[in-house]
Amino acid sequence: MALAFGAAVALALALLFPFQGLQRTLERADAPLDALLIAYVEAWLVARPQNAALRLSLARQLMRAGDWQRAQAHLARVLAEGDAGEQRTARRLLFDADWERLQRLEAGDEAAATLREALRQQLHEALQTEPDPVAGLQLAQRALALGETALAVAYWERLLAASPALPAALWESAGLQALAVGRHVLAARLLLAARGAERRLAERRRLFLAAMRAAQAGNALAEALDLAERHLGELVADTETLEFLTRLALAANRPDLAQRYAVLLLRLSLAPFAPTRAPGAWPALALAAASPVRTAEAPAATPRERAARLPYDERLYTLAFDVFLANGNLQDALAVARSAVRQRPDDLRWRRRAAQVADWAGQPRLALEQWEAIARRTGRADDWDEVRRRAEPLGESALRLQALEALLRLRASDRNVARQWLQAVEDAGAPERALQWLRGALQETGADAWREERLQSLARLAEQLGERALERAALRTLQRDFGVTVERALALAALAEAQRDPDGAWEALAAALPLAERDVAGQRDFWRARAGLA
DSSP: OHHHHHHHHHHHHHHHSOHHHHHHHHHHOSSOOOHHHHHHHHHHHHHOTTOHHHHHHHHHHHHHTTOHHHHHHHHHHHHHHSOHHHHHHHHHHHHHHHHHHHHHSOTTOHHHHHHHHHHHHHHHHHHHHOOOHHHHHHHHHHHHHTTOHHHHHHHHHHHHHHOOOOOHHHHHHHHHHHHHTTOHHHHHHHHHHHHHHOOOHHHHHHHHHHHHHHHHHTTOHHHHHHHHHHHOGGGGGOHHHHHHHHHHHHHTTOHHHHHHHHHHHHHHHHTTTOTTOOTTOHIIIIIOOSSOOOSSSOOOOOHHHHHHOOOOOHHHHHHHHHHHHHTTOHHHHHHHHHHHHHHOTTOHHHHHHHHHHHHHTTOHHHHHHHHHHHHHHHOOHHHHHHHHHHHTTTTOHHHHHHHHHHHHHHOTTOHHHHHHHHHHHHHTTOHHHHHHHHTHHHHOOSOOHHHHHHHHHHHHHHHHHTOHHHHHHHHHHHHHHHOOOHHHHHHHHHHHHHTTOHHHHHHHHHHHHHHHHHTTTTOHHHHHHHHHHO
16 A cells, blocks of 8 residues: 555656656755655666766755765765766765864864864865866865865966966955965966956956065065066056056066066156157156256246156156166156156255256256255255355355355354355455454454454455454454454554554554564564664
């Protein structure tokens, strides 16, 4: 009776699920199948035990239902009787079953440790023989989860060597996994493989830059540049990529590569403005200044300069300047700085850069022009001192005098500046200005050496200009505050004689008589003057 009932059920199921659709039903089922359908499938397999595909589908459903024992029994049958492909699928399902069991066990469970070791052994074999790259990548991810980094790395290396056609997302996922375990160069190579599988330009750029940053994160700068050279491709015309590579080359101490990328970047940036420039001549046409910039105002540019000028961009200009400077290319670094100055005359950073590189490039007059503009803008003593220092060897006496006058205001106590200014004023043929400034010493008190030096200069200049009253005042102040000398007495006596005042002359000489008597032979002028008055 039971057999008859079973046969009737089987016949009914056969009518509902003919064999051709049975496997599809198993594979497409969203929820675990009911016991009746599973019994029907097993009945089919009793009649047709060689149908490994159906047995594998049934095993998957049993695993979903949590019936691990029956699933493993069917998978063992496939391992014993199926072909190589079916056996690989059975091993994957067994691995998945063990993996699911491991996730449900506590970390410290002894069974978990045993199962983890079994899974490691399965991975060693599966990753060596797995022909499907998608499945292999999944196994590599499981290897990482089990701490078997070396297994995953070895598989990624083999995968890169085989270079199968995979979606970009899979390559990228592998690259990010490699990056997470500190394999920076390998991560970069995997991300470049993702870039190769991608067709959208924006995504190709993103993946290329991600690859470079992955290598950079591991300080593998040389390797990153080597990969960039081999994989740059169409991104050679992409400004964002070229800017990144320029900075990367600078960080890697490869100024030669940095300059090459910077030149490409500048050419791309300049192309809309100077499409007809001659190859190799872009710095002179695009950036070099045709005339000096002496003041804070930018000079008018010629039409050709306007057409060829690269519009100012802080990031691009700074990068180009740094690259050319690092490469020892002073002329192009100076051209960049001068173009920046022309377009941003109030930007003192660029003026200082231009001045510095002009010094290095042997263009002191250009350096002086920049320092003059800086000093006039800031009014700082240090900046005017740069002007003073550069103006003298270039014969720029008027500019040197302006610098000294500014320094005299800013550093009133600097005696060296004052001495230089006094000499510059005399050299410029304007001793009256020096005389006016020196008058201040008459009003001061004290007997310091600096006041004495100024009073002496005042007496000397007053004599030269015929200012006899001022000369006499300076000499008398010197006699009073710094003591009598034979030379001062002679000068005062000469002034008195010139004014027909012999008594005054005699009085002046009498004040120095004790000094002259100590050195009779050495003071012939004194004795001669005294004899003349007598």
